[in-house]
Amino acid sequence: MKKPVLERPVLLDVQGITRLYGPAKGCEAIDFQLHAGEVLGIVGESGSGKSTLLRVLAGLEAPDAGQVLYRRQADDAGGEDAELDLYAIGEARRRALLRLEWGLVHQNPRDGLRMGVSAGANIGERLMAQGQRHYGQLRASGQAWMRQVELDPGRIDDAPRTFSGGMQQRLQIARTLVTRPRLVFMDEPTGGLDVSVQARLLDMLRTLVRQLGLSVVLVTHDLAVARLLAHRLLVMRRGQVVETGLTDQILDDPQHEYTQLLVSSVLTP
Numbered sequence: 001m002k003k004p005v006l007e008r009p010v011l012l013d014v015q016g017i018t019r020l021y022g023p024a025k026g027c028e029a030i031d032f033q034l035h036a037g038e039v040l041g042i043v044g045e046s047g048s049g050k051s052t053l054l055r056v057l058a059g060l061e062a063p064d065a066g067q068v069l070y071r072r073q074a075d076d077a078g079g080e081d082a083e084l085d086l087y088a089i090g091e092a093r094r095r096a097l098l099r100l101e102w103g104l105v106h107q108n109p110r111d112g113l114r115m116g117v118s119a120g121a122n123i124g125e126r127l128m129a130q131g132q133r134h135y136g137q138l139r140a141s142g143q144a145w146m147r148q149v150e151l152d153p154g155r156i157d158d159a160p161r162t163f164s165g166g167m168q169q170r171l172q173i174a175r176t177l178v179t180r181p182r183l184v185f186m187d188e189p190t191g192g193l194d195v196s197v198q199a200r201l202l203d204m205l206r207t208l209v210r211q212l213g214l215s216v217v218l219v220t221h222d223l224a225v226a227r228l229l230a231h232r233l234l235v236m237r238r239g240q241v242v243e244t245g246l247t248d249q250i251l252d253d254p255q256h257e258y259t260q261l262l263v264s265s266v267l268t269p
């Protein structure tokens, strides 16, 4: 039987991360650990600092203070350091990490896709970055992943700009997951879509996360999304974490006044 997620090894160790643009603007003194196979939801109202924290964690913006430590499994490290300090390894290695071992799903698929090249090229690009060159195999992987995210593989040569918003988001997810990243960051992955499109996408994401055993840091202001996907939650307010715990515990029995407000504002129409 698989171990419960919180007993699995720590993949990401976040220590004292601070990135402030002004008082209470950004994120301050954030500590947490993400375990292998765990989905951690970062929730909070607009402006609470969720996206700022995610940008720092994903290697896109250096913190003012603190460390992001990525712990690879010994057998994954292939002779390299088993623990990497994200902002001490240098730009080139950080970029390689993002390309080869991590994945990032943006809220707006336009930020994660290349809109002018075909759907197949979008999916194949990350595989090529990993060294795959065989055209037939790249195309077969592209088609297989289009099926996986419920896109018509017959549209592999079409550019994403001819797809609907929901289809573009599914394509972005395929592009991100095709390389089987060990760690995936998602920023409001279902935001900006119609409610019915959101529900289908969420269902698909949940299946993929389980099937692939992904480790995910998920930013969302939508507690229903957090409930469905996350094992654990971190509640942010004005740049700080006010409460953490198992998702059901937090949503069913919130302790902090702010979390209580957040939960009740969703539950009461």
Ligand SMILES: Nc1ncnc2c1ncn2[C@@H]1O[C@H](COP(=O)(O)OP(=O)(O)OP(=O)(O)O)[C@@H](O)[C@H]1O
Residues within 6 Å of the ligand: 021, 024, 025, 026, 044, 045, 046, 047, 048, 049, 050, 051, 052, 053, 221
């Ligand atoms: N590059 C920046 N320069 C200056 N201020 C910024 C910058 N990025 C974010 N902020 C400010 O930091 C605060 C936190 O923003 P952030 O986007 O992290 O919050 P959020 O919780 O993700 O909100 P939302 O859900 O609306 O995206 C906000 O007050 C925002 O205006």
